[in-house]
Each structure stands twice: as C-alpha cells, then as structure tokens.
Amino acid sequence: MNYDLEKQHKKGKLHAIERINLLVDAGSFMEIGQSITHKCHDFGMDKVTTPYDGVITGLGLVEGRQVGIYAQDFTIMGGSLGCEHGKKIARLIELCIKSRCPVIGINDSGGARIQEGVDSLASYGDIFYQNTRASGYIPQISVIAGPCAGGAVYSPGLTDFVFVIDSVSKMFVTGPKVVKRVMNEDVTDEQLGGATMHSGTSGVAHFISKDEQECFVQIKKLLKSIPHSRFESSWTERDTKAQKKICKIANILPKEDAKGYDVRDIIAEVFDSESFLEVHENFARNAVVGLAMLAGVKVGIVANQPKVMGGVLDTNASDKVARFIRYCDAYEIPLVTLVDVPGYLPGTGEETKGIIRHGAKVLYAYSEANVPKLTLVMRKAYGGAYIAMCSKHLGADFVFAWPSAEIAVMGGPGAVDILYSKDMAKSADPAALRQQKLDEYNAKFLSPDVAARNGYVDEVIEMDQTRDTLFMALWSLRNKKSTDVIVKKHGNIPL
16 A cells, blocks of 8 residues: 555644554554545535545554554545444454454544545444443543544543644634634634643643654553553452662651642652653643553552642642543543542532532542452541542542541631631630640541541551551452442433
C-alpha cells in the first residue's frame, strides 16, 4: 500500500501509518480491511477513490502485547468518516472485545462525510455502541492528532483515556465559524478546543504532550501501568513479600497545619520508585489521581493535594476522583486513598455548579467499588469530605492514620469559635479561655486515637512504617471477594 506521507508532512503532522509504526513493535502490525472503499455514488463520489476508506485498522504488538489500532488518514478526503470507514472502526473495537485487548484510536478527521448523508451518521452510532460495550471490559485509548469535531468527539468522550498534542489537537462539538454565526462570539480553534483547554479546563483530556513522538511514548507508559483487560490481575507471583523501606516522610510534611505541601512527594516516597503515572495532571489540581506500583502490585491512587486550594473537594475534583475510582474498580485495580482534606469548597459558585450532585459521585463511586480499598489519613479529614474520601463508612477495608492526623466535623479553631462564642464574649480573658477550650477540643475530638477507639481507624501508624503497613494490608486482601451483593440491574449514579 502506498501512502501519501508528504501531504501530511506539509501540515507538520505525521501520517496515519507513521503514527501506527511509532506505537507498534517493528513488523508486528497486521492491517485489516485495506481493500475496503466507499460505496457512495452521489455528488460525484463515483469518480472518487478512497483507499481503505480513509482509516487504517489492524492489530499489532506494543512491547510484546497485543493491541488494536485505528488511525484516520487526513490525506484521504480529510479523514472524513463515511459508512465503510465507520464500520471498519466499529468492527475493530468488536474484534478487540473478543480478543480481550486494548484498542487505540488515532483521530484526525474533518468529521462526517457529507456526501454520504445519514449513512455516515449511522456509522458514528455503530462506533459509540461498540465503545460502550467495550467500556470496563478492555481499555480504550484515544489520541486527538488533528481536528475532531461534531459527532466525532463523542467516541473519544466514551473512552478511558484521551491524549492531546499541543498546537495539533482541535476538539469541539461546534467549530468557531458556527459559534460566530449562532452566538456572535469570536473564538479561535485553540481557545475553543485546543489541547491546553481540554487538559486544564474542560477535563476532557487526560494527558497532554508537546509533540506526536512524546504522545506515543506516553501511551506506551500507560499501557505498562494498566491491565490489558478486566481479566488481567494486578497481582504477580513476585508479590510474596514487600520490598521493605523506611519512609522518610517527616521531612516532607510541614509542622504547621496551615502550610501546604506536594502530596506527590509523599507518593514518590511510599510507592515503587518512578512508578507513579499521574492522570488528569492539569485538571482539578486540588486532587491527584494516578497509577503506581506498591512492591510490584498495580494500584490506583486518589489523594487530596494540599498544595492547591488546601486540597479541598470541589465540583471538578469530585468528577475527576469519581471517574478514576470507577475505572480502577472496573479493572480490579486496588485503591489507595491519601487523605488531607479540610472539606468542600464553600460559596455560591460551587453550590450553583451543583457541588451536591458532583460530590455525590465520589460517595457513589467509593461505595460501589469492591476492589481492595486502603485509606491513610495523613493530616486532616474534616466534615463530609472525611466521609467522602473512602472512610470506613463507605467500605474501606483498612483505614490507617498518622499520629498527627485530625478527624472531626471541623478544625479546632472554627469549632471553638462556634461552640464558645458567648462564653468568650463574657470572659475577662477571652484569649486564654479560647486556648483552653481549643486544647480540650483537640484532645477530645481531633486525635486519631479517638477514631481508632470507635473502630473508624484500624491503626495509628508511624510515618516511616507507611509503605510496609500498606503493603501488608494490601497483600491480605489479594483474594478479596464481594459477598454483600444486592441483585439489581444497576444503580443510578448522580451524573
């Protein structure tokens, strides 16, 4: 097959076959349906040739493991999706479901092929249906390697991970021209649907890279970090004992309660060296989610990020966390939750955006997840956010806390000011009375020992024992099976 590489290179982009070759092991790609072309005779299409109908589909190996790949070819009718084009993609996804292997879609298309009318729209529906069938069964990865507009955006929107490339990716339901005509709003492609916007503001994209080569390196790293189907275990034979390590966390955690720190430094200290792959890094940065290894076991990490907004939960962080929890649960990846949360972000902005609805997604996701669930309260866990961050009440298998942890309805100063405001107003020395009541409150309510006595915390552990304790707890749950199952079709998550 001859490919028009130069046409794509002039646009500063790689050709579809070059993209596939960057991903797969040399000589391993088997193309499927390369002789298929369109069957349209309207609008002069009977005189138009579309090799492989503008999309290359097939199976290959990535570092020895099978994946399905499709790549749209922008040099053929702008990569537009016609009936046969869409059928090829849908068939590939169905084949990957049967083969239990990941599917990677490289999107570079001007949208539906207008000449084929409703037939092209029907093929979008076929793809969406197969995306939904595959969800939670095999990993689905989307790359936006050019334009992706209109109905085309919803296939990546249904997949597990979306990769965008700086200055290359353009993704929107309606383009700038339509926005100008309908809304009288002047906006550029980049502002409306560029890589930076989708990775940092909309949250549609999970990973952003500076160029195509870096993007495909990132995909290979992700494939190493995830099971290749829901049937692949996170456990390996070499996990029989922890790789023991004294964690030097005391130097990371600030002595001042109000001072922030980067929770990723804690993650780097506790989990296997350089194993952490952060997902959604630029979106809702007050929460951190990602994949890592703990003594060789694949785990998903959910953490508050005190460095950003004090680690509060808000609408975007709730969506980010809930989606990641459900991904890990679908693929039997154990969850480790690192808690340092002062509560939910207050104010009319969050209430009007629906913090109740969005926050409920986290409660639902944790409660529904039946993979091994470990929780570590590092510093503070206040109010409803304490419950939401995988507390014992939402089914955590083990909850640990450091000696400095605080678990309560709210922090001491706020509680004392509410509880004793009248007493302090009458006192001859309100400052002394406030300090006295603060000490009493802290001793009676904030100490993790109180939560431990009530069974809400399993053990108060020293910081330097964190890794070993988490691994021993994780290993004890390696054969966990859910026994408390209510038979139903499915629940109604508050979307």
